[in-house]
Amino acid sequence: MLFLYAIAFSFAYLSLNTGTGALILFASVQITIIVAELVTGKKLLPVEWLGAFIAFLGFVYLVIPGLSTPSLTGFILMTVSGVAWGFYTLAGRGSQNPLGDTTYNFVRTLPFVLILGLVSIQDSRLSTEGVILAVVSGGVTSGIGYMIWYIALAGLSGTQSAVVQLLVPVIAAIGGVLFTNETLSMRLVLSSLMILGGILTLISGKHFFVQRAKNQTK
Structure with missing residues (x-):
């Protein structure tokens, strides 16, 4: 799943702009995880549906300027x-050793990477700088990020993990403002508030209704 995610993502962006690609990706992730939850018999409370809808609406509002027909x-x-x-995330919820599992997952992608490299070597353009950046970005920082994600999944339901990931483009946009002097737009502020509000509604709303149900049964 890790290799399939990475390779499909990489080739998809050869013909998609950033906003459109992000919308398709995050919509697919959310739908996959939520459908998987429903198939396994887990029901979502109305407040969870509301939180997911608000968060996704905020995400769509954030990427609207970059949308085009894919x-x-x-x-x-x-x-x-x-x-x-989505399936990689669901599998990670049962991880007892996030560092070991993430490392093992990366190692198991190597045969596929080797085959892909041999098939595409004629079209490749390698440079020392490019190889170093790819290794650091893909093998080090992404690996650390995936490990932390597996740790976080232990405290999240499937639906929560689907919606919480909508914070990624917000964090990226804020990073652009802080480190590359991008403009802090009203769109970024409003969409961030919608996404954060949706996540808060999803998590705290479920907690509230579950606690209320427990109190009523006492």
């Missing part, structure tokens, strides 16, 4: 990537 190939590849990441 190519069919790009759409299919990014959808596959989102579905793969």
Whole structure:
């Protein structure tokens, strides 16, 4: 699932712009995880549906300026990537050793990477700087991020994990403001508040109703 997510994601962005790709990816992730939860018999409270809707609406509002009609190939590849990441997330909820599992997952992708490298070597353009950046970004920082994500999943339900991931583009946008002098727009502020509000509604709302139900049964 990790390899399928990464390779489909990489090739999808050859024909998609950033906003459109992000919308397809995160929509696919959310749908995959929520459907998986429903199939396994877990029901969502109305407040959870509301929180998920508000958060996703905020995400759509954030990426609207970068939306364009996607190519069919790009759409299919990014959808596959989102579905793969959804299943990778669901599998990680049972991790007892996030560091070991993440390391093992990366190691198991190597045979697929090798095969892909051999198939595409004629079209490759390698540079020392590019290889170093790829290793640091893909093998080090992403690996650490995936490990932390597996740790976080222990305290999240499937639906919560799907919606919480909508914070990623917000964090990226804020990073752009802090480190690359991008403009802090009203759109970023409003969309961030909607996403955070949706996540808060999802998590605290469920906690409130569950606690109320317990109190009523006493």
